Amino acid sequence: MKKSFKGLAVLLMVCMLLTTFLTACSNDKPGAAGGEAADKEYSLRLATVVNPPHPWVEMAEYFAEELEKRTDGKVKVTVYPSAQLGSDETTIDEMRTGTIDFIVGGAQNAASFIPQYQAFGLAYLFTDDDHFENTIAHGSPVFNRFAELYEEKNLGIKLLGLSGGGVRNVSNNLRPITTPADLQGMRMRLPGSPMEAKLWEALGAIPTSLPWSEIYTAIQTGVVSTFESTISGYNGSKLYEVAKYHSETQHLYMLSHFSMSQSTFDKLPEDYQKIVQEVAIEASLKGTEIGKQFDKELLVDFVEKYGVEVNKVDTQAFMEIVQPLHDELAEDIDATDILQMIRDLQ
Template identity: 45%
Template sequence: MMRRMFLGLTAALAAALAVGSAQAATVLRLSTQVAPPHPFLDMADYFKSEVEKQTNGEVQVKIFPNASLGKDDAVLNELKLGTIDLMISSTNNAAKQLPQFQIFDLYYIFPNYDSFNAATAPESPVFKRLQEIADSRGLGIKILALFGSGTRNLSVASKPVETLADIKGIKMRVPASQIVAKSWEALGTVPVTVAWPELYAAIQTGVAQGLESTLSGYLGSKLYEVAPNLVLTQHSINGSHFSMGERSWKKLTPEQQAIVQKVATEAGKLGTQKGIEADDKLAGVLEKEHGVTVTRPDLAPFVEAMKPLHDEFAEQIQATDLLELVRGMM
């Protein structure tokens, strides 16, 4: 009788401890705008797996893809409030809250991935300066990683593009970034601001006739269905950020913070690598499996149109110091 009571009490205690442990777990909600396949989701999956493993389940991550928690503007505000914990996105989608993020939107500013990786490394002066600016603007975010998720390229609905003159006058979809809009205006197009989740419909209905994106974003969102002419302009390495709300960060123990930061840094490196891999193979996949017409124009006219604008644009977004930091790392 006593043995049965003891065993019963032991089982009850074990169950109570299990419930308490589950209740103690911190669940982090991670938002991103994209659908698979995409480097952002490769990163999110890696981050979730490693954080949960390395914290022994004390910190759990729930991933919300395809803008299911809202557009980036709203998500950034939710990060500040602590109602969403993490986000992985392109820096140009944060242009309203952090205009200096648009330093990555200066087309052809980075000649290669080595220079880009040097500028976005956690210990780089560019990284540190961007965090200082975010703090001074009261955004309530901690930038965990800056990374690249592939080169951005032009896609057009109506016709193949062989030269810069071929895009003159087309309605070009741009995000809410003044620099991106002015860049495409300088290239001869008519910029039209459209949020990423609304892009497919905008091209389909003729609100916009062209777009620029990574190859992963182009494939994952099936934009090839409405803009089947891919132009490998490679005008920028897609500057991207992995950020966490300060309120959510402060909920973690110092040990958990160290793990989250370490894994996020690793995830950023993974995102950059996945972007490079996507650039290497996806143009061929799109051409062979989805009937996309791929052209490779002479990029010299594109580069020449952009370089004189770097200083002007940097001054407009109060990022002249960042531009000089980037140039100093070349």
């Protein structure tokens, strides 16, 4: 009888130890409720070079708020606008080592890492809003191709979403621009995209590569006299103070990329990774919509509040010069396939 009780006691003890072990193993899995991963908090940083109010800042703030809410406060993101963490190029470099976790930035500023992003710098590429939005939609052939390029180039960053941000126009401090002839000899600030430089040279401008944060001073000091930007960017950086002529060229749909450090992504529990991706898609859609909204509302303020002279342009004259260059320039940046995908989505 004693042996029987002793054997039962040993069996119970073994069962308890086994249960404890299995529970511990289960809790150690990423995202498991009650485990170390689920209890851990993450403080992450998101960089963008623009000043608020701007679609990029608003989509970043939406992302931060929703991510914290849906992870019960476990994942907190601090948004750093106004190039507080450096230029886009510097930020992407730091993301590769995990020093900075997220960026909402202009695709053209990422061209040194993903040259094919320059395809979105082909002026007058899209027929309308629907064409642009279908092209950048999550899961579209174009989105999937860029996600592949991130991996192929082993950049250490992950594409979360593509977004809009409004259309781009030309502003300057000299005169209204209505035809390409008005651009002749103007020193024009451009992002670091060789392809865009070729396009604007064809239109008569003299390209000068400068970070976004330096445009205001560059206009003041005469380093450049003109630049192209979204209406939101023109407003947020108060460029209307130094460049009173705003010409509605509407030559580009602004492409924004929402990217994440791969090392940061890999450190997150699996369920948090899914939430990050879901909220990033929502934030990207929001950025596109806010960009369109700002385009409509801010233009009135420029005229009524700041005395900006807004003028229409002969877009056909611009298109006749730049559209024949599309195929050649796309080939130069190894983006012929992307250009065809965009055309197929019309």
